[in-house]
Amino acid sequence: MGRIIRIAAAQMGPTQKADARSHTVGRMIALLEEAASKGATLVVYPELAFTTFFPRWLLEGAELLKEYERSMPNPEVQPLFDRARELGIGFYVGYAEITSEGERFNTSIIVACDGTILGKYRKVHLPGSVEPRPGAQFQQLEKRYFEYGDLGFPVYRAGAEWSGALIGMLICNDRRWPEAWRTLALQGMELLCVGYNSAAYDPNGGDTESADLRTFHAQLVAQANAYMNACWAVAVAKAGDEDGSCLIGGSCIVDPNGQIVAETTTLADEVIVADCDLDLCQQGKTKMFNFEAHRRPQWYTRITSQTGVIYPEDEIG
Amino acid sequence: MGRIIRIAAAQMGPTQKADARSHTVGRMIALLEEAASKGATLVVYPELAFTTFFPRWLLEGAELLKEYERSMPNPEVQPLFDRARELGIGFYVGYAEITSEGERFNTSIIVACDGTILGKYRKVHLPGSVEPRPGAQFQQLEKRYFEYGDLGFPVYRAGAEWSGALIGMLICNDRRWPEAWRTLALQGMELLCVGYNSAAYDPNGGDTESADLRTFHAQLVAQANAYMNACWAVAVAKAGDEDGSCLIGGSCIVDPNGQIVAETTTLADEVIVADCDLDLCQQGKTKMFNFEAHRRPQWYTRITSQTGVIYPEDEIG
Numbered sequence: 001m002g003r004i005i006r007i008a009a010a011q012m013g014p015t016q017k018a019d020a021r022s023h024t025v026g027r028m029i030a031l032l033e034e035a036a037s038k039g040a041t042l043v044v045y046p047e048l049a050f051t052t053f054f055p056r057w058l059l060e061g062a063e064l065l066k067e068y069e070r071s072m073p074n075p076e077v078q079p080l081f082d083r084a085r086e087l088g089i090g091f092y093v094g095y096a097e098i099t100s101e102g103e104r105f106n107t108s109i110i111v112a113c114d115g116t117i118l119g120k121y122r123k124v125h126l127p128g129s130v131e132p133r134p135g136a137q138f139q140q141l142e143k144r145y146f147e148y149g150d151l152g153f154p155v156y157r158a159g160a161e162w163s164g165a166l167i168g169m170l171i172c173n174d175r176r177w178p179e180a181w182r183t184l185a186l187q188g189m190e191l192l193c194v195g196y197n198s199a200a201y202d203p204n205g206g207d208t209e210s211a212d213l214r215t216f217h218a219q220l221v222a223q224a225n226a227y228m229n230a231c232w233a234v235a236v237a238k239a240g241d242e243d244g245s246c247l248i249g250g251s252c253i254v255d256p257n258g259q260i261v262a263e264t265t266t267l268a269d270e271v272i273v274a275d276c277d278l279d280l281c282q283q284g285k286t287k288m289f290n291f292e293a294h295r296r297p298q299w300y301t302r303i304t305s306q307t308g309v310i311y312p313e314d315e316i317g
Numbered sequence: 318m319g320r321i322i323r324i325a326a327a328q329m330g331p332t333q334k335a336d337a338r339s340h341t342v343g344r345m346i347a348l349l350e351e352a353a354s355k356g357a358t359l360v361v362y363p364e365l366a367f368t369t370f371f372p373r374w375l376l377e378g379a380e381l382l383k384e385y386e387r388s389m390p391n392p393e394v395q396p397l398f399d400r401a402r403e404l405g406i407g408f409y410v411g412y413a414e415i416t417s418e419g420e421r422f423n424t425s426i427i428v429a430c431d432g433t434i435l436g437k438y439r440k441v442h443l444p445g446s447v448e449p450r451p452g453a454q455f456q457q458l459e460k461r462y463f464e465y466g467d468l469g470f471p472v473y474r475a476g477a478e479w480s481g482a483l484i485g486m487l488i489c490n491d492r493r494w495p496e497a498w499r500t501l502a503l504q505g506m507e508l509l510c511v512g513y514n515s516a517a518y519d520p521n522g523g524d525t526e527s528a529d530l531r532t533f534h535a536q537l538v539a540q541a542n543a544y545m546n547a548c549w550a551v552a553v554a555k556a557g558d559e560d561g562s563c564l565i566g567g568s569c570i571v572d573p574n575g576q577i578v579a580e581t582t583t584l585a586d587e588v589i590v591a592d593c594d595l596d597l598c599q600q601g602k603t604k605m606f607n608f609e610a611h612r613r614p615q616w617y618t619r620i621t622s623q624t625g626v627i628y629p630e631d632e633i634g
Contacts, residue, residue, distance in 0.1 A: 124613050125612075125613065157630060176545060176606070178495035178496075178499060178542075181495075182619075186619040188629075217575065220537075220540055221544070221545065224538055224540070224541030228494070228538065257533075291624060291625045294444065295494070297622070297624055299466075300500055300621050302500050303621060304618055304620060310503065310504060312474055
């Protein structure tokens with residue numbers, strides 16, 4: 001029988017800085033309707049889905065603040081919530097959050113099929129820098145625009161409509177950090193949702209990584225971490241050319257064997273769907289990756305006791 | 318210029334239970350000489366390289382004890398050490414260790430080009446069981462035949478002949494555990510050597526994983542963990558049909574981008590070689606995976622504070 005959820009990855013093409021929020025939400029509703037027509041009950045959108053990837057610019061004042069959501073939902077995004085509830089579909093979506101106290105986070109939520117917010121996550125692994133790079137055409141200022149996530153890595157238990165799935169969330173760069181996946185898997189995670197905006201190349205010429213190599217990296221970490229944590233993973237891009245800065249695509253749905261079962265082929269708005277049987281996690285969780293039987297935490301202490309590298313010759317004691 | 322080590326992966330075909338140690342050591346010397354002829358200065362052999370994978374049988378007394386090495390080197394394996402020193406080559410090799418106190422470990426060592434033992438590792442992630450499975454044709458009794466490794470995950474600094482490489486070791490199943498790689502990378506690891514004996518299928522029919530899927534898993538974890546830890550990885554199989562129990566091949570040399578630069582094509586004795594430039598680790602170690610800048614250990618505490626899964630509804634506090 002299995003515990004099957006039909007999941008859609010709703011990759012989004014580029015969103016330009018000048019695009020109205022209403023236009024972007026309209027695109028998201030069109031993706032939602034396509035996913036619904038394919039029978040999906042859970043749609044995964046990218047990181048910062050309602051806006052362009054604005055940390056690429058040094059912004060201030062009102063120009064910066066308009067990129068954030070002051071509540072969720074809010075009148076601008078309400079049409080997405082309304083249409084999802086009408087269709088009986090839930091979704092993961094990423095957005096820039098500003099709290100009533102003015103704290104800012106790179107956030108994602110899971111919205112259940114009845115429109116309630118099942119869970120929230122705030123990005124822990126913020127890449128980039130606080131200070132802009134002088135002379136650079138494009139910045140990566142996530143460390144400037146967001147606080148580090150303060151919710152840890154929570155796992156949420158879904159309702160019967162998703163077979164009681166244990167769902168974890170990550171955001172973009174988080175997916176490259178095995179600590180994040182493992183912390184979720186130690187809570188029984190069966191499904192990992194992650195949206196991303198990943199540069200296709202360094203527009204400032206700082207490295208030699210091609211778009212193909214970056215797409216390979218993005219899929220490799222989704223595949224291996226899904227396998228090593230015996231879970232499904234749905235990784236969804238905002239892709240294409242945003243005001244001259246290009247983002248990779250390569251959105252994919254990965255099974256607990258680390259195999260890609262569906263992937264996008266464009267850099268545009270595109271829906272892919274897969275039937276994800278949560279019971280397929282059991283082989284890994286009970287055998288090869290039976291944590292209780294095989295993990296040896298006493299030898300992992302460096303993972304929590306140190307942040308950076310300590311070379312053997314600098315070891316104290 | 319780069320800090321280049323030419324490394325050979327010396328995959329071994331099957332070793333039958335009846336094979337004499339001298340025969341097996343002779344095969345290893347032939348592989349060493351082939352590696353030397355190709356210009357390698359470091360050869361990586363499999364796990365339990367001097368014997369068959371004996372944990373597949375329930376053995377007792379002298380029949381079991383003869384599979385272990387009482388010292389390293391010892392007269393039976395001395396010819397390998399002698400030939401390596403003559404050729405100016407060092408090596409990683411796995412073997413069953415029994416100490417003078419009778420403690421038994423699944424062990425590996427790195428031998429430097431001058432024949433001295435640079436470092437030792439004892440396998441932490443022992444798969445299998447203590448008690449034999451009733452009625453099974455083949456067992457997996459590593460938890461019976463070995464103590465859990467008691468050396469942690471040490472990193473060793475090589476000499477000038479290997480450009481001062483920071484080398485870590487894992488053994489077989491360890492490579493599927495991201496905690497092990499990360500603990501090594503937190504000591505600056507630039508090169509990971511791992512030997513393995515991985516079953517090609519479950520001879521007892523306990524799962525549906527094909528040899529192809531198992532080979533995919535083996536390469537996937539080497540690739541992703543090399544990328545996420547910005548290191549080279551050399552993963553080397555004992556392969557083929559050992560007394561009716563089949564082992565996968567798929568030995569590979571992986572660069573810090575997670576890309577396979579050389580891989581074996583047989584299930585037999587086979588040497589592959591690659592020039593591994595340690596300086597290629599620097600891009601990852603200083604940017605994407607700059608641990609000091611980006612890790613957030615306060616959110617990783619479950620990794621060391623719990624062994625098995627704690628479900629959200631069972632959380633205390």
